[in-house]
Amino acid sequence: MIEHAELISMISSYGLWVLTPLAVLEGPIVTVIAGYLASLSILSLWQIVPCxxxxxxxxxxxxxxxxxLALGGLSPTWRDRLGLSRRRLFCLMRGFRRNGTRILVAAKLTHAAGFAALTAAGAARMPFVDFLVANTLASIPKSLFFVVLGYLFGSAYETIGKWLSGEAALIVLALGLGLFSVIYLRRRRVHR
Structure with missing residues (x-):
């Protein structure tokens, strides 16, 4: 992982040319740093937001x-070892067809569950256009939040980086899963 000081130096020196690939790889912390650099007038706010x-x-x-792609390349033996039986895959696909947008938005907003939900959407063969629409709807406010966070509080980027990658992300994930469980159990009880 690249140190935060190196990120600031690279983005300051090369601008959007380095910001874009770094934002693909490092995501929120790069967005916070870009917002911070916009507050210092090193980068243009109007350029970094769409970027x-x-x-x-x-x-x-x-x-x-x-x-x-990974699911298609796995042998049935490996799928079974990973707990991806035909029945589970069918349930996963059905779940993403019914609630794919909700699942993706919730995962993006909790930040910690993003990787699992994004790869699960692909494994479930969620239609890519639906994926793009749901993901874009969640990406816009999330990205804007991190840009504003960096713009207003960017000098604390190291602390913010720790929040995004450490125990705080796990706590947010646990709270999100707890809330999801409560809602799921309440709905299930109502439908009985």
Whole structure:
């Protein structure tokens, strides 16, 4: 992983040429740093916003593609070892057809569940156009939030980076899963 000081130096020196690929790879912390550099007038706010949104969508599309291709390349033995039996895959596909948008938006907003949901969407063969629409709807406010966070509080980028990659992300994931479980159990009880 690249150190935060190196990120600032690289983005300051090369601008959008390095911001875009870094935003695809590192995501939110690069967006926070870009917002910070915009507050210092090193980068243009109006240029970084579309750049980080597109980079977020490209990175998420690569995760989708990984899920879609990796599942097809696995032998039935490996699928069974990973717990991806035919029945589970069918349920996964049905779940993404019914609630794919909700699942993706919730995963993007919790940040920690993003990788699993994005690759699962590909594995479930969620239609790519539906994936793009749902992902774009979630990427815009998420990216704007991180740009504003960097613009207003960017000098604290190291602390923000720790929040995004450490225990705080796991806590947000646990809270999200807990909330999802409560809602699921309540709905299931109502439908009985």
């Amino acid at each position: 980080v949104i597109v980079a977020d969508i490209v990175g998420d599309s690569l995760m989708y593609l990984l899920g879609r």
